Amino acid sequence: MPIKYIPYAPEPIQGQAVLNNIARAQRVLSYRDNDKVFEKIQRGLPSYEIEEVEQVGKKNKDWNNLMLRGECLAACAYLKERGIKVDLVYIDPPFASGANYAKQVFIRRNPKLAAEIEHAEQKMELAELQSFEETMYGDIWRKEDYLNWMYENLTAIQSVMSDSASIYVHLDHHIGHYVKILLDEIFGEENFRNEISYGYRIQGINQKCWPRKHDLIFYYTKNNDYIFNPEKEKNIYEKPFIDTKKEEANLRLLKEKEKHEIIKCLNANKPIPDKYKNKIFNKYYSEVFVRDIWDCDYTKPIISGSSEYTYYATQKSEGLLTRIIKASSDEDMIVADFFGGSGVAAKVAHDLNRKFIHCDVGVNSLQISRDRLQQADAAFQILEVRDGVHLFRNPQQTMDKLAKLIPGLVQGIEGVGDFWFGAIQDKKLGVIPVYAPNLIDSGEKVLDQTIVNQIINEQLQILEQKWEEFPAKAIVYYVDIDDEEELKKFIRDINPTTTEIELRDLKLLLHDLIDNDNFEYAISNNDLNGYCVKITQFHSDRLQQKINEYNAKRALKNNPITQIKISENGLELIEWLSLDCKNASGAWRSSNEIKIDKKGRIIIDGNQTKEFWNGKINSPEKPLRIKIRNIAGDETIKQLAE
Template sequence: MAVRYIPYYPDTLEGQALLDNFVRTQRILKYRENGEIKQHIMRGMPYYEPTLRERVGKNENGNLVMRGDCLSACAYLKDKGQKVDLVYIDPPFASGADYAKKVYVRRNPKIANALKAAEQDLNSDEMRTFEEKMYGDIWDKERYLNWMYENLMAIRSVMSDNASIYVHLDYHIGHYVKILMDEIFGEDNFRNEIIWKRATAHSDAAFFGNNFDTIYFYTKSQIDYVFNTTYQSYDESYLARFSQSDPDGRKWDSGNLTAKGLQGGGYDYVYKGCHSLWRMPLETMKRLDEEGRLHFTKNGGIRSKVYLDELPGMPAQSLWTDINAVNSQAGERVDYVTQKPEALLERIINASSNKGMVVADFFGGSGVTAAVANRLGRRFIHCDVGINSIETTRDRLIKGNAEFDILDINDGVALFRNPAQTMDKLQSLIQGLHTDKTLGKQWAGSISDTKYGNMPVWLPDLKGKSFSRMLDNVLINKIIREDMPDLPDDTKKVIVYYIDIDDEKEIQQFIHDNNDTGVEIELRDLKNVLDNVVMDDKAEFTVAEVQPDGECFKVWQTRIDRFFSDRVDRTIKEFNLKGEQQALKGHKKFVPISISEEGLETIEFLSLDCTTADFTAPWHSSSEILIDRLGYVRQNGKETKKLWDGTINSDERPLRLKIRNICGDETIFGI
């Protein structure tokens, strides 16, 4: 359970939050469960103890990669007194879509050496792919806005006084979120509605194509904030003006040198027969002439040469049409479905932060914010609930020579691999749970019992209502007053599962005093259901000191002989079964995915720790290998054109081995 609660504001009294916007506006947007959100905010953000999973480098700048939800991360930062200077978030868009990660089966290194390394061979049918659900962006409007309100309030509480925030959304829900941001950050602190043209065109037959996203830019204060002028490329019409060129090919356009109409006057003199009121003294005019920067017109006038290659670009406007989305051939592509281009974050980070400042992304996704912040000399904080995000970001930062800590915030979000997968699995994991159409949508189903009959089951919503993970008096009162009255008349008992619980004795007393429905309520810990759901991966390997061919030194070589992942095996079987069923219906020919006896093609990443054999200690990567989807190796952050041969080497004797399968599960083995 939460260790304690962290107030949203530094001057909050115990048990009471000073929410100026609540008082002033009485909530501009009114919708279901507004009251619950207000009570949660007044209580504070739940703080959970984190676990240091890995430290990369010395990390003297305190860079963080955190697995946990936005609220938990902000509680941790606030408790540590950590302020952020720039926030960019790309949260779910309430689009109604499910997002999946493409999972690529690697090459079997046992046969890789026998294959030619030609590109056409590497792209053959042998390289198979399937998809794994990452998260579902399926919300109703009220749930989404409550969730966003609480997250934005938490983010604001850790922003420095001169901080800025950019919230990236689209047409589905952006206009509502802007009203929330007016409430939370103040209408006077709204700076821009930025339109990013992310696609050339969409073929939407029934309406105009939606080919842009919206980014809302707010600051914490009206005047004391960072904003550096950034530049974007000139459009074609402006570039066409640079039609003249010097003999060396430098393009230029002519510029006005006269001071007519300018305030403050100018310099009145004659130069080479041309009399005018000039905007610079005679000495400067002579210098420009000596440098070849004057253009003498046919009519006897004098103008300057404005060289295109000396212009920084057009000061960035709020319409961004010059940044392309990440395509399938982009070098920065990391196969993350919601990945945003680095150029987009470069513009935002350069504009609203200076070197050494802290840049945070609480819906970090592919890790683009952290990667760009690191490259531009900023400190960074990356946060996400999905293990794929953490692993993708870690690998990306390693490639960029970043130093950082990886923290697991023990807030219950990481019960499975991500909230969407957890919710999908619960139906099969809760013993005896079956669908019950007589119940409302807030009930997951029911469990049959000889004594109580059908017992409705209530589950917390891991994908949407962050506050539903914490079972407290507010939530149990809602279940009693709103959810239970609609149950069938013969209901004798309900089961309420929780991720975290405030004070079980207090809640049991609350139920005793307030449950007048006549229906018994049993509380169950959901974490007990999910323990040991997925078996640890199994590996057979040998470790030996060997001397590489042509070398005079020896290395420690760890050779993976066999690898088996129960989770990958079941996922592939489910994929094959679905494909075979579709093939039987006559859709198209289906070739099932097959895995070799060795199973090495289901490995994505290996790391050796030569510093400690203690399983409870943070991981230290002494040597690591990342195998890309084509089978090529990235060794210790450096790209190679070598196919993985089933081994990993280290200079010192390895004490622990970490293997990540292609679905993202990591298992540590003692050596």
């Protein structure tokens, strides 16, 4: 349960009906009629217990940059309760594209093989690496659910923006035009500044229509008083086309008709007529400002092989965020990204001497961003929202795993609608429908009277019509519950069906969702060189299962060469190690760390080397505990023996 609820604003935004006034359009969204959304906004932002996971770098007494693992609403509640206002927001939320996004997982080089390599600096081809993919999150939504979810998030974000703040919302053709309506409502049409088209040229093959090669970025401000630092275009000509000694020459010497002719040529990418070249000075081109069509090298999308590419499925480029952050903030201001992904907004904000807040629900996002920022010498605090659900690595994977954890659950049974998570076949009771909250939608984590009413007076009625009788029993799982005794009384009072409603706590199933990896080590002490921890054995049941599934698929294709083989010591499955010499418990403080990149070379305390990992990690101080991260992102901590 949330500790408490924090109001969005002194007077919550009153939602208006969207698209109801268009007779030919199916109603997509209506806040006044949607009790679920309206009641949640009236209730306020859910504030949960926050746990400090790690401090990277030195704390600043005035400000500590934040990386927060949790959902947007919980992050905004944390900021709002502490009176923190952000000056610039960039968000790249799910696009409702219907796609699943996967992380490419690379098997590392076994340390025992490093000795066989004569020259560590020799280039290792990607073909020598073995990898498989693992789902990071699913971007699959019903349109109305997505828009309700976005409405809540945008309302929460608006409540923590400073009076002079700006927000950039990065979407595409799937849902952008609908979200634009929400943005008009929440921020006000008068605070809409522009729609930016962010174009790119990769993967443009489509023989049935024009290839879709641009995203939409909606730019709004909180009020009319906001920061904007315009950016000038780069000179379109490499050389000036007039004698630059004539410094007095400029556009003011031209007549209006001549100016018009020159602008027409520029817009059409045509050469300037010779008769005008001796009248204008090259200064004209340095005074042209960047337009709202961004299709240039400066903001080019990330492509494989780029030095900043992190293998994060939806990564955006540093050039794009550099342009946005420079334009809409000044040094020492706070830049926030509530769907932080690969950490590009936080990284660029740090590079440009801004403060940053990075939030994401996926642990892979936090890990990639943490390592990226640590290499950039950023100092920050990592926090985790304790919302009652021990997420696997992200909500999508938790939902996939959950289907296998509920005893007897079968999905896709004919006659059981999409509302239900599945059903259980019972010899005595027949088919028992099972409801479980969609953990991707934060609003479904709290079981309240609205959801129960929908189950009893809508979904059970639908089943009765299909089956010609009510199910004998229905199981309803919950993460949080408003008031269990009050809800049970509500069920008894309003239930007109013959169905028994059984409430079950989902946390009891999720408690042991992650099986910790096992590893063995040996520790030695040399008075001159300090301590050395050698990893002798590493095993991950979950990763081995994923590898077995991958190999089984390859075997069906009669391609055994591409199968992944793991050595007896299993050290190829390790991506990162860290020693804590300060704290034996509580928040992690990395004293020494090693990261093994996908080619097997090591990054020591954020510094890239050409060396291959030898299975060891050293420390001048006595280590109290060790943390190991496997290649999929699961982390295991052990206290080191005396």
